[in-house]
Amino acid sequence: MRWRHRYLFGVLPVLFILGLWLADKLWPLPLNEAHPARIVVSADGTPLWRFADGNGIWRYPVTLEEVSPRYLEALINYEDRFFWKHPGINPFSVLRAAWQDLRNGEVISGGSTLTMQVARLLDPHPRTFGGKVRQVWRAMQLEWHLSKEQILTLYLNRAPFGGTLQGVGAASWAYLGKSPAQLSYSDAALLAVLPQAPSRLRPDRWPQRAEAARNKVLKRMAEQGVWPPRLVKESLEEPVWLAPRQMPQLAPLFSRYLASRTRAHKIPTTLDASLQRQLEEIAMNWKGQLPPRSSLALLVVDHTTMEVRGWVGSPDINDESRFGHVDMVTAIRSPGSVLKPFIYGMALDDGLIHPSSLLQDVPRRFGDYRPGNFDTGFHGPVSMSEALVRSLNLPAVQVLEAYGPKRFAARLRNVGLDLRFPSGSEPNLSIILGGGGARLDRLVAAYSAFARHGRAAQLRIQPDQPLVERPLLSPGAAWIIRRILAGEALPQPDASLPAVVPLAWKTGTSYGYRDAWAIGINSRYLIGVWTGRPDSTPVAGQFGLGSAVPLLNQVNNLLQASSGVQQVRLPTDPRPPSVSRGNICWPGGQHLPPGDSNCRRRLSSWLLDKSEPPTLQAPGQESIQGIKQLIWRDKTGNRVAADCPDAREQNIELWPLPLEPWLPLGERRAVRLPPVSQACPPRQKNDVTPLLLLGVREGAILKRLPGQAELPLRLTSQGGQGxxxxxxxGDAVGENGAGVALTLDKSGRYQVLVLDEAGQVAAANFSVQ
Known part of the structure; x- marks a missing residue:
């Protein structure tokens, strides 16, 4: 018999342990949530937006290190003094509670430890004897699987604080408007006692009850010697009065965007809560000034760190008439002229142009593509810097044609600005005028190249994101473009050149007035602005300068006036060693000595690597419309053939032929070229400029407007002589002038022809339907 007793005493503990192990496997701790509550917070921890769980509960997850030690002292010493020592249950507390319950015939005290309270929060149960057993079992499981620090962390994030609040983090921000790390003695005592009766002690509804409960905790802390009596006395004198609960209601669209990219319960960001609140107020104030069904987007980025500090995807997320639920920061839209600074910067690095290069703002046709300017006019000869400041279209297309649209798009794609094109199409010349879709956040990120010495960096929306950047431009090209955009295109001595660059900005307007853009660069921040209709409906009269720039200036003034900017030394942007000052001449585009007759106009310019590329000409202009021409002259100055007696050669620089209509009479080719010698004329009369026909292209198909029997057609000529x-x-029409107006009333094929005095002919065949 004795061996059986010994056997039973040896086996029973093993069976008991196996039973516990099996029970733990069959009824595991319910630690996982199907739809957990999530919170998006700013750089300083301020809650921005909350995503409640399936029961509408929201939490602000915290760790022990993120909570004030005063709160931990109040909580443990008031609720569970032996928390760090007991195995999950405190036998003395349980016996005391049981005696009180039996003596009073009802549940008076639960004798619950913090571990047991966590067990009840994880697995709610009725306040019965069976429920208490279940609670004890869960408490033992918690102590088995988790450390004391992990259990306490669960309590910090699960304790009820009234209404839909759970956790000390959410309660601290909602009731007190501060981080749980900044709690005073009074705050700590209040939050330590609220979970005992969260509905009855809610400080926003029952401040007197909450104050009485807080005072009880404060006195307990003094009695136990946890807190100095003097500090407790001062805390007892503080009243408990709170404004209505503060709910996180900032950056909703940004929070939604970020929440889709991570599964974390607490999502830290780089946003500045104060700036975000001010930007949203600006957007809401502008809402009334926008056309019906229009929206706007704002983006502010610190270009020294590439941290996003403000993000407004729409002025009002609840305004369905303006598609407020659509985040226009990440929407793909036509960027209009916003890409022009990039092509000029790349062309500078490629040696194609310099800031004072002569460009041609004249009508041109590129296959089926015939761009015009925003003001519908043309300005003739312009410098690169003038073309950029005035956002002229034809010069930008001219430079892109020389650089290559596919190469241009590939360079932008390499730094993260991936332009979107219709299915099956490739980058073409229209890309520089908004022919490819882009996002505001990607555009702003690419603009960082002008503030970061040519290196474009990706946006950082979370503090743990690394800074990723790639070279887009040389430091010199980026510096020159930024200075031009800031209104400092003309060279100045370094002593007069502001080291802190003023606001540099560029506008854009997409085809049909669908999108209005403005992107700015100030001393510290990148600012992106978009306005328009999210459904891409045209908005008459909406354009970058009139619609987006006023908003850009308001945001810039806000940033400049902020105390943080004033207190921090503003970043400077000194002139790189690769940039120097120089003087060049038009029409050749290079330096000429004083008194040279070929210098028809002298300009001061920044130069990159002291490079003076000659004037960029459009394809086809190099031979028949070239700038540099070699001629021979006799003693009287007339032009002669190269083999004539006493012929001496002379280089003469002429303006490109397409610029003739915008030149003074004294600068045109007919005046600039010497007269031809009758005795020994040159073999080829190079003075006859080619004759061009404008107004209709070869092979065009023209259609009359619906209901119209006639088709008006205006034709003009360019170049030629006489x-x-x-x-x-074949029939003569109109007057003998530079242009003619035709009225075509029949369908069919037509040929139009123009003849000049030199015998040159320009013709086009077209059809009318």
Missing amino acids: ERWWFLN
Whole structure:
């Protein structure tokens, strides 16, 4: 018999342990949530937006290190003094509670430890004897699987604080408007006692009850010697009065965007809560000034760190008439002219142009593509810097044609600005005028190249994101473009050149007035602005300068006036060693000595690597419309053939032919070229400029407007010499002038022809339907 007793005494503990192990496997701790509550917080921890769980509960997850030690002292010493020592249950507390319950015939005290309270929060149960057993079992499981620090952390994040609040983090921000790390003695005592009766002690509804409960905790802390009596006395004198609960209601669209990219319960960001609140107020104030069904987007980025400090995707997320639920920061839209600074910067690095290069703002046709300017006019000869400041279209297309649209798009894609094109299409010349879709956040990130010495960096929306950047431009090219955009295109001595660059900005307007853009660079921040209709409907009269720039200036003034900017030394942008000052001449585009007759206009310019590229000409202009021409002159100055007696050669620089209509009479080719010698004329009369026909292209198909029997057609000519004669299908039409107006009332094929005095002919065949 004795061996059986010994056997039973040896086996029973093993069976008991196996039973516990099996029970733990069959009824595991319910630690996982199907739809957990999540919170998005700013850089300083301020809650921005909350995503409640399936029961509408929201939490602000915290760790022990993120909570004030005063709160931990109050909580443990008031609720569970032996928390760090007991195995999950305190036998003395349980016996005391049981005696009180039996003596009173009802549940008076639960004798619950913090571990047991966590067990009840994880697995709610009725306040019965069976429920208490279940609670004890869960408490033992918690102590088995988790450390004391982990159990306490669960309590910090699960304790009820009234209404839909759970956890000391959410309660601290909602009731007190501060981080749980900044709690005073009074705050700590209040939050330590609230979970005992969260509905009855809610300080926003029952401040007197909450104050009485807080005072009880404060006195307990003094009695136990946890807190100095003097500090407790001062805390007892503080009243408990709170404003209505503060709910996180900032950056909703940004929070939604970020929440889709991470599964974390607490999502830290780089946003500045104060700045975000001010930006949202600006957007809401602008809402009334926007056309019906229009929206706007704002983005502010610290270009020294690439941290996003403000993000407004729409002025009002609840305004369905303006598609407020659509985040226009990440929407793909036509960027209009916003890409022009990039092509000029790349062309500078490629040696194609310099800031004072002569460009041609004249009508041109590129296959089926015939761009115009925003003001519908043309300005003739312009410098690169003038073309950029005035956002002229034809010069930008001219430079892109020389650089290559596919190469341009590839360079932007390499730094993260991936332009979107219609299915099956490739980058073409229209890309520089908004022919490819782009996002505001990607555009702003690419603009960082002008503030970061040519290196474009990706946006950082969370503090743990690394800074990723790639070279886009040389430091010199980026510096020059930024200075031009800031209104400092003309070279100045370094002593007069502001080291802190003023606001540099560029606008954009997409085709049909669908999108208005403005992107700015100040001493510390990148600012992106978009306005328009999210459904891409045209908005008459909306354009970058009139619609987006006023908003850009308001945001810039806000940033400049902020105390943080004033207290921190503003970043400077000194002139790189690769940038120097120089003087060049038009029309050749290079330096000429004083008194040289080929210097028709002298300009001061920044130069990159002291490079003076000659004037960029459009394809086809190099031979028949070239700038540099070699001629021979006799003693009288007339032009002669190269083999004539006493012929001496001379280089003469002429303006590109397409600029003739915008030149003073004294600068045109007919005046600049010497007269031809009758005795020994040159073999080829290079003075006859080619004759061009404008107004209709070869092979065009023209259609009359619905309900119209006639098709008006206005034709003009360019170049050539002397009078013009116009012919339609072989018959003379109109007056002998530079242009003619035709009225076509029949369908069919037509040929139009223009003839000049030199015998040159320009013709086009087209059809009318």
